[in-house]
Amino acid sequence: MIRAALRSLLARKLRLVMSTFAIVLGVAFVVGTLIFSDTLNRSFTALFASTVGDVVVRPVGGTTEAGGPSSATLPAALVDELAALPGAARADGNVTAIGVYVVDSDGKAVGGYGPPALGLNDNDAPAAGGEGLALVAGESPVGPDELALDQVTAESAGYQIGDTVPVLLPRGDPDRIEATLTGLVGFPEGGSLNGATLVVLDTPTAQDLFLDGEEAFNDIWVTARDGVSQEELAAEASGLLPDGVEAVTGDAAADESADELLDAISFLTTFLLIFAGISLVVGSFLIVNTFSMLVAQRSRELALLRALGASRVQVVASVQAEAAVLGVVGSTIGLGLGVLLAVALRALFAQVGLDLSGQSLVFTPRVVVAAYAVGILVTAVAALAPALRTVRIAPVQALRDDVALPEASLARRFRGGLALFVLGCLSLVAGLTDLLDDVVDAGGWFTGAGVLLVLLGTTAMSPVLAQPFLGATRRAYAAVFGSVGNLAGQNSLRNPRRTTATASALMIGLTLACTMAIVGDSAKASTDRAIEQNFVGDYVVSNPFGGELNPALADQVAAVDGVASVARERFALAQEDGDARALAATDRAGLALFDPVFVEGAPDDLVDGTVVLKEDFAADRDLGVGDELTVTVPAGEQTWTVAGVIEDNPVIFTPVLTTIGTLEAGGFPAADYVLFVTAEDEAGATARDGLDDLVADLPVVSVKDQQEFAADQRAQIDQFVLIIYALLGLALLIAVLGIVNTLALSVIERTREIGLLRAVGLTRGQLRRMITLESVVIAVLGALLGVVLGLGFGVSLMYAVRDQGLEVISVPFGQVAVFLLLAVVVGVLAAFWPARRAARLDVLEAIATE
Amino acid sequence: MTVPPTPAPTDPPAPAAQMTAAADVAARVVGLRKTYGRGEAVVRALDDVTLELRSGEFTAVMGPSGSGKSTLMHMCAALDRPDEGEVWIGDTEIGRLGDKALTLLRREEIGFVFQSFNLVPTLTAEENVLLPLSIAGRRPDPEWFDAVVDTVGLRERLGHKPNELSGGQVQRVAVARALVSRPRIVFADEPTGNLDSRSGAEVLRLLRGAVDDHGQTVVMVTHDPVAAAYCDRVVFLADGRVVDELRAPDRDAVLEIMTRMTDAGEASA
Numbered sequence A: 001m002i003r004a005a006l007r008s009l010l011a012r013k014l015r016l017v018m019s020t021f022a023i024v025l026g027v028a029f030v031v032g033t034l035i036f037s038d039t040l041n042r043s044f045t046a047l048f049a050s051t052v053g054d055v056v057v058r059p060v061g062g063t064t065e066a067g068g069p070s071s072a073t074l075p076a077a078l079v080d081e082l083a084a085l086p087g088a089a090r091a092d093g094n095v096t097a098i099g100v101y102v103v104d105s106d107g108k109a110v111g112g113y114g115p116p117a118l119g120l121n122d123n124d125a126p127a128a129g130g131e132g133l134a135l136v137a138g139e140s141p142v143g144p145d146e147l148a149l150d151q152v153t154a155e156s157a158g159y160q161i162g163d164t165v166p167v168l169l170p171r172g173d174p175d176r177i178e179a180t181l182t183g184l185v186g187f188p189e190g191g192s193l194n195g196a197t198l199v200v201l202d203t204p205t206a207q208d209l210f211l212d213g214e215e216a217f218n219d220i221w222v223t224a225r226d227g228v229s230q231e232e233l234a235a236e237a238s239g240l241l242p243d244g245v246e247a248v249t250g251d252a253a254a255d256e257s258a259d260e261l262l263d264a265i266s267f268l269t270t271f272l273l274i275f276a277g278i279s280l281v282v283g284s285f286l287i288v289n290t291f292s293m294l295v296a297q298r299s300r301e302l303a304l305l306r307a308l309g310a311s312r313v314q315v316v317a318s319v320q321a322e323a324a325v326l327g328v329v330g331s332t333i334g335l336g337l338g339v340l341l342a343v344a345l346r347a348l349f350a351q352v353g354l355d356l357s358g359q360s361l362v363f364t365p366r367v368v369v370a371a372y373a374v375g376i377l378v379t380a381v382a383a384l385a386p387a388l389r390t391v392r393i394a395p396v397q398a399l400r401d402d403v404a405l406p407e408a409s410l411a412r413r414f415r416g417g418l419a420l421f422v423l424g425c426l427s428l429v430a431g432l433t434d435l436l437d438d439v440v441d442a443g444g445w446f447t448g449a450g451v452l453l454v455l456l457g458t459t460a461m462s463p464v465l466a467q468p469f470l471g472a473t474r475r476a477y478a479a480v481f482g483s484v485g486n487l488a489g490q491n492s493l494r495n496p497r498r499t500t501a502t503a504s505a506l507m508i509g510l511t512l513a514c515t516m517a518i519v520g521d522s523a524k525a526s527t528d529r530a531i532e533q534n535f536v537g538d539y540v541v542s543n544p545f546g547g548e549l550n551p552a553l554a555d556q557v558a559a560v561d562g563v564a565s566v567a568r569e570r571f572a573l574a575q576e577d578g579d580a581r582a583l584a585a586t587d588r589a590g591l592a593l594f595d596p597v598f599v600e601g602a603p604d605d606l607v608d609g610t611v612v613l614k615e616d617f618a619a620d621r622d623l624g625v626g627d628e629l630t631v632t633v634p635a636g637e638q639t640w641t642v643a644g645v646i647e648d649n650p651v652i653f654t655p656v657l658t659t660i661g662t663l664e665a666g667g668f669p670a671a672d673y674v675l676f677v678t679a680e681d682e683a684g685a686t687a688r689d690g691l692d693d694l695v696a697d698l699p700v701v702s703v704k705d706q707q708e709f710a711a712d713q714r715a716q717i718d719q720f721v722l723i724i725y726a727l728l729g730l731a732l733l734i735a736v737l738g739i740v741n742t743l744a745l746s747v748i749e750r751t752r753e754i755g756l757l758r759a760v761g762l763t764r765g766q767l768r769r770m771i772t773l774e775s776v777v778i779a780v781l782g783a784l785l786g787v788v789l790g791l792g793f794g795v796s797l798m799y800a801v802r803d804q805g806l807e808v809i810s811v812p813f814g815q816v817a818v819f820l821l822l823a824v825v826v827g828v829l830a831a832f833w834p835a836r837r838a839a840r841l842d843v844l845e846a847i848a849t850e
Numbered sequence B: 001m002t003v004p005p006t007p008a009p010t011d012p013p014a015p016a017a018q019m020t021a022a023a024d025v026a027a028r029v030v031g032l033r034k035t036y037g038r039g040e041a042v043v044r045a046l047d048d049v050t051l052e053l054r055s056g057e058f059t060a061v062m063g064p065s066g067s068g069k070s071t072l073m074h075m076c077a078a079l080d081r082p083d084e085g086e087v088w089i090g091d092t093e094i095g096r097l098g099d100k101a102l103t104l105l106r107r108e109e110i111g112f113v114f115q116s117f118n119l120v121p122t123l124t125a126e127e128n129v130l131l132p133l134s135i136a137g138r139r140p141d142p143e144w145f146d147a148v149v150d151t152v153g154l155r156e157r158l159g160h161k162p163n164e165l166s167g168g169q170v171q172r173v174a175v176a177r178a179l180v181s182r183p184r185i186v187f188a189d190e191p192t193g194n195l196d197s198r199s200g201a202e203v204l205r206l207l208r209g210a211v212d213d214h215g216q217t218v219v220m221v222t223h224d225p226v227a228a229a230y231c232d233r234v235v236f237l238a239d240g241r242v243v244d245e246l247r248a249p250d251r252d253a254v255l256e257i258m259t260r261m262t263d264a265g266e267a268s269a
C-alpha cells in the first residue's frame, strides 16, 4: 500500500518536474538572450565613454575609410594653451593610429576582420564617462623599447610582462618594432574592446612611429574643472582654435562614434531581439502544451472534487494556485539557467571575434521582471484554458474511464489562424516593399510583426493543416511498420493540437534556420557573381584584416619577376554638405584595368585635382565636364574639377573616382588598400611564387587569385551564418526538449494503455519503436512546416533586398534536405528517454494504474 | 456459423458433461506462492496453490475479495512471476523465460479479458480485435475472424472507436480479441463485473459458446454465482489457498459453498 502510494506520488512528482522543466526552459531562453544583449550594449557603451574626454579638440574633416583618425594633426603647443583655459582642469594630447598589429608568439598577427588594431600614446587623461582605459598591471611604458598591451590581446597572443613583443606598424619606416611588455591596460570598471587590440607607447615614441616624429597630436582631450559644463568648456576652447580645428563636447563625440558602431552592430541587436521574442513564443508553447496535458490528466481528480461539492471557481483557483507555485519555482531556476546560457552565448561570439570577455555579464532588473512575467503569466494562462474546460463538463462525465474534454472547435481555430496568417503576410509585404514608406517609416517593425503573425497563424492552423500529413503518415507507417506503425500514427492523430503544438517549436527553429540558409547562400552566390564581374587582374594583394598597405609595397610588387603591372586603389571619406561621400582613387594602371566607359571626357583627362563621377551622381547634382565639386577633407575645403562622367562600373564602387595625388594633397594618409597585379603572359606561376615570397614575412598582407579571393569572401559570410546557426541550435535544443517533455508526459498519460498493449503481446522493442515513430512524426511535421515557411520568408526577404547588391536568390536544397534529415534524427533522439521509460513499465502495475 | 442455443441467465445450463478424463492439460500450476510486502504488512496473496486447467473446459475461480484470484490469473497469464512454484502453459514452464519470451507466449498462447480498460482507444473495434495478430505480424484467418465477429455480434460496430461503444459491446470486443488468435487458453478477470445483467449474460454466453463449439479453454474470475453456473467447474480460493472445488455447478450449490466460506471466514476472524 505504502509503496503504491509512494509510486503514485512519484509519478505525479515526475509530471510536476516536467511541467516545471518546460517553464525553466522557456524562461532560461528569454533570460539568456536578454542578458547577452544587455552585456553587448553595455560593453559598447563602455567603449564609447572611454573614447572621449569632456571636450575633444580635433581637426575638421574626413577620416579614412577604415574609420581611423584624420592624417591632419594638432601642434603640441595647443595642449598647453588649452590647459591654461579658465574652465580647464587639464588637457592631454592623444596619438592614435590604426593598423598597429601585435604579432603573437607563433608569428601571426592578432585580431580578425572588423575590430581595429590600434596604437595609442600613453596618457592618463580621464575619459568623460569616468570609465576610461587604465593600467591594470605592471608599469607604463617609457622609451622606444617598452610598450603596454590590453589584457585580452596579451592573453590571446600569449605574452606576459617582461616578454618581447613584435609589433607591425601601418606604414613608413620602420614597418616593425620589437619592445618589452611592461604593463597591461584594461577597463577596471568593466568594459570590453570587443576584439580591438591596443598597443600603448610613450608619447615621444608614438609620435615618432605614427606621426613621423612630428611633435603633434591627433586630438586633444580637455578636462573640465568642477562646475564647468562640457558646453561652456567647448565654447571657451573654440575661441583659441586655428582654422580647420574644432572643439566638440564629449557627449557629442561619443554619440558620433556610438552611432557608427551601433549601426554596425544594429543588425546583431535586432536579431537578438527578434530571437528573444521568438524564444518567448517557443517557451510559451512549451509551457501551454505541458500544462494542458497536466490538467487534462487531472481532470478526473478535479471532477471528483466537483462531485464532492467544490465550486467551479474553487477548482479553477486550485489549478491556478498550483500554476503560480510552479511558475515561481520554474522562473527562478530558469533565471539561473539563463545566466549560464548567456555565458555560453558570450563564448560563442568570442569564437567569431566579438570578444566580450573583459565585460562581466550585465544583470538588469528588467531581466528579472521579464523572467517572472514570462514564467508566471504564461503558466497562469496555460493553466486557465484546460481548467476552464474541465469545469465546463458535468462531474459524472469526467469520472468516466475515457474522459474526452470538450475542445474549442478546430474549425474556428483554423479561421483565426488564417486571419493571423493573412495579416502577417500583408505586414510582411508592407515591411519588405516600399509601398508604405511614404506613410510610415517602420519597415523593420512590419517585417518583424509579419514574421511573428505568420508563425502564430500557422501554429493555430496547423492542427487542421497537419491532418492530411498525419493521416498519410499513419497509412505509410501502417504499410511499412505494420501494427506498430498504425498505433504510432493513430497516437499522433489522437490529439492533433498537442502533436502540432509540440511540433511548432521545431517549426519555428527550422523556419529561421531555413531563412538564414537562403540568406547565406544567396549572399554567397551574389558575392561570387560580383567577384566574377569585378575581379580584375590576376592577383589581388590586400590586408586580410581590412586595414591599409604600406605604400612602398606597390613598388616592391612591381619589381617581382613575372609581374606585368600593378594598379593601386585607395578609399577615403570626404564631407559634402555634411554628408560622408566615399571616394576611390587609383593610378593610370588602375584606370586601364577598371576600364570604365566614359560618357563625357576621357581617361587621360583624369589628373591630380580632378575627379571622374558616376552618371547618377553627376546627374543628381547636374554636373558635367569642367564643373566643380566642393568637399571637405582633412586638409580643409577643396574644389575639384570634373574631368569625366562614366557609366556604372562593377569594379568602381564609389560615386567619385580620383587620383592618388589628389587624395594625398587632401591630407589623406599615403596608404594603399588594394593592389591589383597583372602577370606577364605565361608567367603566372613565376609571378605567384615571387609574390608569395614577398609577403611571406608580412603577416598582414595576403596575395589571392580570384578563387581564393572568392573563398575568402564566402568564409566571412559562413562565419556570420555560423553564429546564427549556433543560436538556432539552441532553439532546436529547446524544441527537442519540448518533444521529450510531451512524449514523456503522454507516456505517463497512457500508462494503462501501454500496459494493455504489453499484455496482449507487444514486445518492449515494439513499444520503443512505436514511441520513436510517434516522435519522428512530430519532428518531421515541425520540420516540414518550418522548411515551407522558411523558404517563403527567405525567398521574399531576398527578393525585397535584390537591389542592395544581393541580386541572386539561391536556395540551398542540399542544406534543406539535411534539415529534414536532422529532424528525423531529432525525433529518434527525443524518443529515447520516453521510450525507455515506457518499455520499463511493469505490465501489471501499468494496467492497474488509475 | 450459428450461435448455439444457450440457456437463459436465470436458468443455468446443464454443464458439458461429456468431459473426458483423458483431456490434455492446457495449463497447470504447482505449489504456487506469491507474497506482497514484508514484515508486519506481509500479504500471502497465493499460498501453495496447485491446479490443473484442462483443455476445452470452462473454469470459474471464485472467492472473497482479496483471496488471490487476480494474482492467480496474472501468474497463469504470464503477466507476473510467482515467488515459488511452477506455471506451465502447455509444455512451457514460464519461470525461466525472459521478458521477450513471456511477451511472445502471451501473444501466441494466451488471451486475456480485463474487468475494464480492455481496448486501445485510438483503434477501431476491428483493429482492437486484430491487435494481437497484427502485433505478431500475422494475417487473420478470414473465416475464423468472420465467425468470431458474428458470434460477438459486432459486425455493424467494427469501424467504431471504443468511446462509441457501450460497456457490454466493449467487453464483447475484448472477448473477440481474446478468441481471434485461437490461444491455448483465455483468462478473464471479472469480465462482467462492470456490466448490467443482460450485457453480462451476453458475454457469458459468448465464452460458453467458444468452449462448446470450438473447444476453447476459458478460465474466468467471478463473484456472481449465476455466472459461475455457466461453467464446467468452479474453483474456490480463500486466503491464497484452494479451499474447495465443484464440478457441473448450479447456482444453489455455488451459493451454498460461498455461504459456508463466508461463515468460516467470520468464524476465523
Ligand SMILES: Nc1ncnc2c1ncn2[C@@H]1O[C@H](COP(=O)(O)OP(=O)(O)O)[C@@H](O)[C@H]1O
Residues within 6 Å of the ligand: A001, B036, B037, B043, B044, B045, B063, B064, B065, B066, B067, B068, B069, B070, B071, B072
Ligand atoms: N501489487 C500488489 N502490492 C501489494 N499487495 C498486493 C498487490 N497485488 C495484490 N495484493 C494483495 O494480494 C492479495 C490478493 O489480491 P488479489 O489477487 O487482487 O485478490 P482478488 O483478486 O481475489 O480480490 C490482496 O490482499 C491484495 O491486497
Ligand SMILES: [Mg+2]
Residues within 6 Å of the ligand: B069, B070, B071
Ligand atoms: Mg481481483
